[in-house]
Amino acid sequence: MTLAIHARDGLGAFEASRPDVALALRALRWCNTTLDALFYDVGVLSIDLQQRHEVVTTQAAPHARRAGALAGPGLTTVDLGARSNPEGCILVVDAAEAPFITPFDRVDDFIGWARADGADVATVTITGVGSSAYGAAAFAWNVSTALGRRVAAIVPG
Secondary structure (H helix, E strand, O other): OEEOOOHHHOOHHHOEEHHHHHHHHHHHHHHHHHHHHHHOOHHHHHHHHHHOOEEEEOOOHHHHHHHHHHHOOOOEEEEOOOOOOOOOEEEEEOOOOOOOEEEEOOHHHHHHHHHHHOOOOOOEEEOOOOOOHHHHHHHHHHHHHHHOOOEEEEEOO
């Protein structure tokens, strides 16, 4: 699939393939993950998850396995890395019970999960444009903690 403006419009030079867009988006989201530490309680999220035997990683997939290995026995890894889906994603965050963070790259997957699970997600959080999955999860974590129920977090595309 190619994301493009047709050459007949005189704008063919702006044509970019989906893999190229995904690579650029991954780099931007990595930077935004770093900036989100200034705007959201990513430290609180990390500490709370660590107390629940989960470790947050924001590395790309090949490094996530290494981070999981370094996490130690009995700990699992939550990958909140710079996701490369140009359409964004949905994270279901539940500060009360596992799974604490459930990611969905497609809306229809989220809807299917909600129907099958009988999910009672009644609150949705949306962070600012450019926010990372880590920042969106941290914001949703605070809301989930305050409300005592799970929250869906929209990670902007």
